[in-house]
Amino acid sequence: MDELLAGFEAGEPRALARAISRCESGRGADLIRAIYPRTGRALSVGLTGPPGVGKSTLSAALVAHLRRLGKTVGVISVDPSSPFSHGALLGDRIRLAEHFTDPGVFIRSMASRGHLGGVAGATADAASLMDAFGMDVVLIETVGVGQSEIEIAEIADTTLVALQPGSGDSVQVLKAGILEIADVFVVNKSDHPMALQLQREIRSMMEMLNYQGWIPELVATQAIAGTGVDKLWEAILRHGAWLRESGALVEKRRAAFAHRVRQLALGTLEGQVEAYVASLPAGLDPYAAAAAVLRHFGVDEGATAPGNVRPGGTLRATVKGL
């Protein structure tokens, strides 16, 4: 642990890699506690979208652009845990391979499950580590399946939602919630004949959403040729400036912190609840059983009534580096 921290502080990429592995295996608490005071400087950018949209190519193009600007970048690629995703994973790695020997870039693939706390667990740990390690930008790429692409918006400062024209899927059939989380829409493969139509569809969808504060930008890219990636970075910077100036960044990082703590605590509570449920006597109905579980954790049974749940509240927890 001390040796690992020493290597980490000396800026050794191998120490960063080992630190992330430690967090992935659920033994990262002490490490995160040690490095946490140095986090909060990096800009974290989430990138999500349906499969096949070219997220990895977009990541690679964004990394290349940031390197030309002299910025260091950490990339976290969150893979679904399905046994059928290994082909896609390999493809991602190949596209990012040109950056493997650049010390200003650190790339890490992570499974989206298996660790308590899901994306907000090990992924947030990895993002904290890259941040403390000194990366200017931490890019978190999630495939658009499952819960992870919604959760990304909870932990990243800026969320990019990438879509592609002519994919057969119109904007209407997109996964519920994915449009709502976009700070910047990216229409990739902008050379496609349907690209303008997709942009129109997104704009008319945006009119149906009642945006408060930031109104998402829409950027067209052709990531494979690097086209539009400079505009995308400018849009990210504009969103970052808006976050800081409006005070939304403080609020967003508070919420991200609370989300992360909640997921960590609930991950453990889930296991404990499961074990306790297994020990309940026979003959209970589900509500009586749930009430018994809640009494065990010192929560009043009456709390099952929705009115007694306080999802809001004032958060006084720490917000870093703002």
Next chain:
Amino acid sequence: MDELLAGFEAGEPRALARAISRCESGRGADLIRAIYPRTGRALSVGLTGPPGVGKSTLSAALVAHLRRLGKTVGVISVDPSSPFSHGALLGDRIRLAEHFTDPGVFIRSMASRGHLGGVAGATADAASLMDAFGMDVVLIETVGVGQSEIEIAEIADTTLVALQPGSGDSVQVLKAGILEIADVFVVNKSDHPMALQLQREIRSMMEMLNYQGWIPELVATQAIAGTGVDKLWEAILRHGAWLRESGALVEKRRAAFAHRVRQLALGTLEGQVEAYVASLPAGLDPYAAAAAVLRHFGVDEGATAPGNVRPGGTLRATVKGL
């Protein structure tokens, strides 16, 4: 409440409808406790698959077939909470409308969110109510977005996964986990030229999965014409017979009960954790904050180590009607 129960016991569909509404608004605990002793007789069938596959048409065809066999059916249609889904919802209702005046059929649309416990909350309550009301089969239809189509397998006796040929999505890009939950695969729109290819794809995917016990059946249907629906029902019955004879039904219903209790308890705990996180003092790192939350709920901080979580354990809780 007493009046509602009296109406319910007298077999009044309006009382069933009101009972489900009560559960949807989170006030169903007493009701479920009262009717729970009469549950466990219905066969519960989950139906899921990607959008556009024809799940509602398939539901309607299955309902028509069951009515011809003299069986009563409750249908629960779980809709995503996205504001963009109302069009599809209306379509579903129209397809099922021919059964609206049949007293042997009870159809209910439910939102997939909003109530503590998600699908396993209000949906499981509605299924219990339909079961106690005397429906022979409870069909739970979920759209293939979000977490709900995986959760359906946790609460239904038999899970159908519907796929359609030539949808552009090959089996490879299906949402992670959806293939693993199928007890019966349904290739709908079997008149499509690509139907045989899809069946081959499913079979070769199945070879990659290491099935223990039941090996999923594959049925081709053309729901709009009613073709193949008899074969589908026979496959469901074969799975039901296997569940009973192998002892898997007892195990499955135990697990469903535990899942439901867990979701109910965690739904409340989540709100409590959220409120407590909001009250934490400033300056904590995420792990220190999570440990403080866990101490508050009487759980040892050391429990955050994965080794201390017991996800298995022996379940002694009640299993009904077997």
